[in-house]
Amino acid sequence: MPPMTLRECCIRALSVLLLVATPVTSRLACAQQQASGAAAIHQTAQGTNDIWWKHAVIYEIYPRSFQDSNGDGIGDLNGITSRLDYLKDLGVDAIWITPMYPSPQVDFGYDIAGYTAIDPQYGTMADFDHLVKEAKARDIRVIMDFVPNHTSDQHPWFIESRSSRTNPKRDWYIWRDGKGPSQPPNNWLSWFGHSAWKFDSKTGQFYYHHFYPEQPDLNWRNPEVRKAMYGVLRFWMDRGVAGFRLDAVSRLFEDPNLHDDPLLPGTNAYGDQNIEHKYTDNLPEVHEVLREIRQVVDEYPGNPVLISEADEPNISELTKMYGSKLDEIQLPMDFQVADVNQRCAACFRELINQIEDNPVGGQPYFFFNNHDQDRTWDRYGDGVHNDAIARLLATLLLTTRATPQLYYGEEIGMVTTPPARKEDVRDPIGKIGWPKEKGRDGERTPMQWDTSSNAGFTTSPTPWLPVPPSYKQRNVTVEEKDPDSLLNFYKQLILLRRNQPALRDGKQTMVNWHDADVLSYLRKNPDGGESVLVLLNMSNKSKKVALALKPQGITSNSAKPLLSYPSTTATIVRLDAILLPPFGTLVAAVK
Numbered sequence: 407m408p409p410m411t412l413r414e415c416c417i418r419a420l421s422v423l424l425l426v427a428t429p430v431t432s433r434l435a436c437a438q439q440q441a442s443g444a445a446a447i448h449q450t451a452q453g454t455n456d457i458w459w460k461h462a463v464i465y466e467i468y469p470r471s472f473q474d475s476n477g478d479g480i481g482d483l484n485g486i487t488s489r490l491d492y493l494k495d496l497g498v499d500a501i502w503i504t505p506m507y508p509s510p511q512v513d514f515g516y517d518i519a520g521y522t523a524i525d526p527q528y529g530t531m532a533d534f535d536h537l538v539k540e541a542k543a544r545d546i547r548v549i550m551d552f553v554p555n556h557t558s559d560q561h562p563w564f565i566e567s568r569s570s571r572t573n574p575k576r577d578w579y580i581w582r583d584g585k586g587p588s589q590p591p592n593n594w595l596s597w598f599g600h601s602a603w604k605f606d607s608k609t610g611q612f613y614y615h616h617f618y619p620e621q622p623d624l625n626w627r628n629p630e631v632r633k634a635m636y637g638v639l640r641f642w643m644d645r646g647v648a649g650f651r652l653d654a655v656s657r658l659f660e661d662p663n664l665h666d667d668p669l670l671p672g673t674n675a676y677g678d679q680n681i682e683h684k685y686t687d688n689l690p691e692v693h694e695v696l697r698e699i700r701q702v703v704d705e706y707p708g709n710p711v712l713i714s715e716a717d718e719p720n721i722s723e724l725t726k727m728y729g730s731k732l733d734e735i736q737l738p739m740d741f742q743v744a745d746v747n748q749r750c751a752a753c754f755r756e757l758i759n760q761i762e763d764n765p766v767g768g769q770p771y772f773f774f775n776n777h778d779q780d781r782t783w784d785r786y787g788d789g790v791h792n793d794a795i796a797r798l799l800a801t802l803l804l805t806t807r808a809t810p811q812l813y814y815g816e817e818i819g820m821v822t823t824p825p826a827r828k829e830d831v832r833d834p835i836g837k838i839g840w841p842k843e844k845g846r847d848g849e850r851t852p853m854q855w856d857t858s859s860n861a862g863f864t865t866s867p868t869p870w871l872p873v874p875p876s877y878k879q880r881n882v883t884v885e886e887k888d889p890d891s892l893l894n895f896y897k898q899l900i901l902l903r904r905n906q907p908a909l910r911d912g913k914q915t916m917v918n919w920h921d922a923d924v925l926s927y928l929r930k931n932p933d934g935g936e937s938v939l940v941l942l943n944m945s946n947k948s949k950k951v952a953l954a955l956k957p958q959g960i961t962s963n964s965a966k967p968l969l970s971y972p973s974t975t976a977t978i979v980r981l982d983a984i985l986l987p988p989f990g991t992l993v994a995a996v997k
């Protein structure tokens with residue numbers, strides 16, 4: 407029998423989901439066939455000059471919470487290695503690991519006390535090398551978190567810097583005299599609440615910290631700081647990593663004249679008068695440093711990638727991160743799309759078009775979940791149709807032209823589980839801001855692997871954060887066996903993204919422009935073959951959509967479903983009468 411095409415395979419799988427007539431083994435054979443096809447394409451792509459990060463599916467791992475291998479209740483590097491087969495099976499091309507460098511863990515790793523070592527809580531350098539090697543054997547790249555804005559106050563550089571006003575490393579950080587004995591130099595606020603200046607009695611000056619007081623800001627105007635930090639990048643590139651996610655880069659510089667920030671009405675969650683962070687955010691010098699960082703990683707072969715945390719206020723600011731000659735960040739994270747926080751087709755359409763039309767032409771980078779904000783299950787769900795809404799967002803994430811990033815657990819529908827009591831909070835901002843700000847523990851709970859105690863995350867009776875009660879239903883083992891699970895929906899989407907030329911490389915055009923509820927777009931096959939149409943009903947009503955796609959070069963007036971939710975038995979739908987159930991999703995092939 408000739409092998410099935412991917413589309414035939416998916417249509418068959420869809421009918422199977424509905425009719426439940428084909429045994430599980432056939433479905434597995436179908437999935438395996440798709441997987442081997444995917445691997446072949448992936449290899450071809452890597453063998454050419456393909457820019458891998460344009461097509462990659464990137465998966466963020468919070469190492470503390472992913473998999474514990476030594477029973478101490480904290481995830482670790484060997485734990486990640488032990489789950490690489492799962493990631494491969496999911497279809498992940500690269501993992502971004504949040505910091506696992508030596509750290510007092512005030513900000514759970516984002517307070518770094520040594521940039522070129524591994525915190526013993528997470529393992530050893532040999533464990534790290536083993537992880538990179540095993541990942542490579544599975545065609546999975548490793549992306550490191552680079553935290554350039556600040557170190558820990560326990561970093562040897564800061565210990566030296568604070569030791570005396572004349573220490574050679576004094577100028578590696580931002581030290582200033584106060585306005586008076588206990589008055590900070592100006593009104594700048596820490597992102598994590600209260601003054602951004604901390605008085606150090608030893609030398610009688612204040613130091614600047616954009617985040618916690620235990621995270622003093624480095625002085626990027628000092629050339630020695632730059633040299634040392636570029637050495638850090640080379641250290642990890644030499645160990646075989648594929649690039650970096652740059653933490654908080656827009657905050658690298660502060661106004662040297664220390665102007666007060668303008669006041670805004672109201673107070674923040676910590677009770678401070680609101681301010682506009684005008685003199686500490688997005689100063690023009692940031693771009694000079696981004697260009698330098700890009701030059702450092704570009705010394706290495708294999709198209710290393712830079713991803714930036716770019717929580718910019720609008721798309722025009724976001725696109726500056728690419729650099730005017732595309733010589734800065736390749737993938738600035740798009741927080742605008744992530745944080746629409748409404749089921750609003752028009753809002754997504756507008757934002758996606760804006761980034762698509764960006765004048766420099768950079769590659770968009772979409773994500774919906776990360777370690778700093780509530781999971782989408784809670785931000786986008788309506789409490790009734792959450793399963794459908796999760797599939798809607800997954801489809802949006804994995805079918806546009808943007809490089810997609812997942813956050814561990816979103817593929818199984820993990821929910822935000824904030825601490826119930828202040829005394830249980832681990833994240834310091836939850837302690838300072840309670841109860842208005844409960845901190846970020848809720849989105850960092852352990853990965854839910856199976857139904858065993860603590861969801862298979864650890865053998866310790868006390869994981870560092872409690873496992874949410876939902877783990878009995880929402881876990882990898884249960885969902886792997888259920889063909890209709892969210893996990894299997896993600897897998898099918900990732901396979902489609904990889905194997906459909908239109909989803910891989912196709913131009914993206916919004917269609918059905920004026921529909922307030924249904925977001926519809928076409929990914930046009932670059933080689934004239936099958937194109938892909940995506941329809942996402944963001945409303946709780948059934949919707950009928952009529953499309954005329956002749957102007958887009960689609961001559962047929964019907965489409966063949968590739969994947970949908972709720973699943974459909976139809977093998978063909980008329981373009982002038984597409985029916986979508988509430989929060990319905992349809993991905994279909996058109997010619």
Ligand code: GLC
Pocket residue numbers: 513516517553617653654715777778
């Ligand atoms: C980034 C990280 C966040 C951290 C902060 C300070 O925003 O994503 O987790 O707390 O930087 O390093």
